[in-house]
Amino acid sequence: MAAAFGRYHTAVVRGIPDSVRYDALIQAEQRDYVDVEKARQEHAAYVQALRDLGLKIVELPGAEDLPDCPFVEDCAVVCNGTALVTRPGHSSRRGEVHAVKKVLEEDLGLEVVHMVEDEATMDGGDVLFTGKEFFVGLSNRTNEAGARILAETFPDYSVTTVPIARGLHLKCFCTMAAPDVMAVGEGPEAQRAWQEIRARGDHKYAVLNIPDDGAANCMFVNGTIMHCAADEFPKSAKTFTSARLEYPRVQVPNKELAKVDGSLTCLSLLI
């Protein structure tokens, strides 16, 4: 329980199906078509980055009937040896959890709790664990019933809900950059969420304001900050590289899957 924040030994990832190009869910009105080959290259670089940081990689095969399956983060919330397998908010994604649940339970030996309640929905992308407490974004994909199940599953920590009016997930624009440091986008929705977190959270966090909301999705893994690439978000990347934090930084490309609202944290489950 007293593990330091951000220390992981394994990452679960999932391959990219061809169907991501046409069928993955998007928020935008116009579809910007994913170059699947390029997406796979970027994904490989992402996985390699995790490997370089000492993680063992468990890779699930992509499934053509589940175009959003690379975004495994939404399928579970893992903390202190327990995994809460979610009921994704969008019905088309419900099927993604089965393979994930299997590997968590059988291969990784985690204590698995499955969210089965009919009214409860949750995308893991709405769940922000700071190391000290949970914040759950109440969005189109995650509701209070789901948040309640999370609170019951992880009784050690307080679970505070944060209403999300615009945007997909809480973590689209708000993630942990380092222990007690939150990266928050500068857009209004992000800043509103940050105010909520500040006001209603149990603990205090430093804030790293990131010019582009999408770039505020970063990862703190085994002492290193993984963040957006400079050619995708020049201003934000600079903010990361010049931030006064003691940890090394690594840039990770994610241009293709960003077209279908995929960001860095979406692509893995860290254990």
Place this chain on the structure above:
Amino acid sequence: MPSEEGANEVNQQDAVPAENKTEVKTSPVKKTKPVKMQLCRVLLLDGTEYEVELDKKAKGQQLFDMICDHLNLLEKDYFGITYRDPQDQKYWLDPLKEIRKQIKDLEEKENVIIPPGGPWVFGFNVKFYPPDPAQLQEDITRYQLSLQIRDDILKGRLPCSFVTHALLGSYIVQSELGDYDPEEHSADYLSEFKFAPNQTKELEEKVMELHKTHKGQTPAEAELHYLENAKKLAMYGVDLHHAKVRQDEKDDSEGVEIMLGVCANGLLIYRDRLRINRFAWPKILKISFKRSNFYIKIRPGEFEQFESTIGFKLPNHRAAKRLWKVCVEHHTFFRLVSPEPPPKSKILFLGSKFRYSGRTQHQTRQISALIDRPAPNFERTLSKRFSSKSMDAAPGYAPYREQNRPDLSKLPPDMSASADAVGAGKLPYADDVPPQGDESQGEKDAEQQRRQKNIHEMKMEFLSQTPQPAPGGWDARTPPKTLSQQKEEKEEHEVAAAVQETVPPVAEPEVNGTETHAAPPEPAAPEELTNKVDDDDEIPNVENAVVDELESQEPPTVEVKTETVKYVASDEAQPEFTSSVPIVKTESKTITYEQNEDGEPDQDPGVLVSAQTVTSETISTTTTTHITKTVKGGVAETRIEKRIVITGDTDIDHDQYMKKDGTLETHMERTTVLTGDSNQDEALADLIKEAADQNPDMTVTKVVVHKEEGEQQVTTNGTGEDD
């Protein structure tokens, strides 16, 4: 055995902890007849029972002190005596009041059944969970705290994950059994332990696995690790109360079921397991209760203009009051440097005068830092109660003598950054006292007694210091209490106005240096009304106005601390009080000036020099503050009057108020007179009238002008007015 009530002196040489040592300042009882004794049975945290006979009239403090002596506990302020009813509802025993009366109260009000003639049965529990147990001075205190937490976990009050149950359990085992020894510890050596409400074999196996990793830890170290982990749990130190959120103003509306949690940092609100809101103490301006409703007034947020008031519906009036008391106590203990003195006599003081009467955490830390005794020897034997095996300690594990405090440098840094720590800063630690192994036992005992006596004396000295009067002795001139009862209907507690809060404003560090998101700094509370010296019960002499403090006083603002007092403005009630107090009448909206206090008919009114009125409102109260300066007969006087009117329904357990059609109008008034110069000229009557018009429920009372001695000449250019 002669009663020792009131007879014990502070520096009684032969007083040994086991005797009935009491710090209660009671007047000596005339020993003409034997005092009735009552058997008390206290269930201690380690499961044992402590029985003692007390004077039937004993106050809570006496029993409490005896228990702490029995436990050899010096850092007592975190603990208290409880009574638990069959529904596991907890009632804290007030140390200042007679136990007997409180029990009677419980029987009547809460339908608690106490078997007649039987022993009084209580619990001894942690009242204030220290956010940082490492800062407790003594291991024995930590031991008692950990016992409480163990019970909290087993009773389900402190939910934990499996992993946490195992980790905490492993520290318990380490502290009780010592290092894991495969030869001594068989496969089911843990079966006698209880780690979780639903214990599985799997859990025991995990505990054993972790137990092995704690090799070398002393019991005190293991206990400290236990507490360091327990303190991080979301529900650590949270006192929960069921409530409903009022959906709208109608009292009968169905509300959403919630839980209100009171803790060191403030008030937490839960719906099911979700934290839906949180109000840190600095954000709360006022807490009050009225009938079965509990209200908090919240400071406006960064982007808001006005304060907001949130109401909660409690199951009944007593629950609301209990919640209110718990808030007052927690706020006082954790946030203030010293407790607020209870409001002293006003006329017709009918609201709750309840204030936390013990020491604050700040004070107890200061006192505890002076503790200078070798760590008391004690055995950790809780788990053994569950076993049918022999009670002997496992061979190879011997009780040991500890240093005064653990080596804190070995511990992981404290991770919780959430506590708004009272800025007590670094505590001066007592020097380590090496064990005096070569002295004889008798000398050691004497030494022990002397030390304890010294500590006791220091404590008494510390406690006898009164807080410095804050500028603005608002209550210094209030009339004496003429009512002996304190029937409570509602009470307000102005939380933010506590002057001596020492928490500094906190700003969040900005990592990229371009912007700051500083947390709003806590406002400097208006100085005038809190922690003032209020130490006379005698009739205040008009002439002895505490003048200087009020000279520079600014008119109170809405943040000023207010007292709500219930008062029946009935003619019957009045004559009792008019002799000493300005008259308060509800007859009409008339303003008159009177010369003297005793309600004689109007005489030549003074010349009104200036007047100011400030009005503030809450859901149920209107507070009007008038400051008037008048000149009469060459004497300049300024009078500050504060009037609070509350309208509301009575509650059935009120038995002394006059009811007007089932509603009650209450007034409270405090007046202070001072001298001062003023060239302003305002129509007091107009102001009051205006305020009265705005608030139809408000009743205007008479304004009384006092004569002052030892005054100054004042130039006047105002005109007096009477309505």
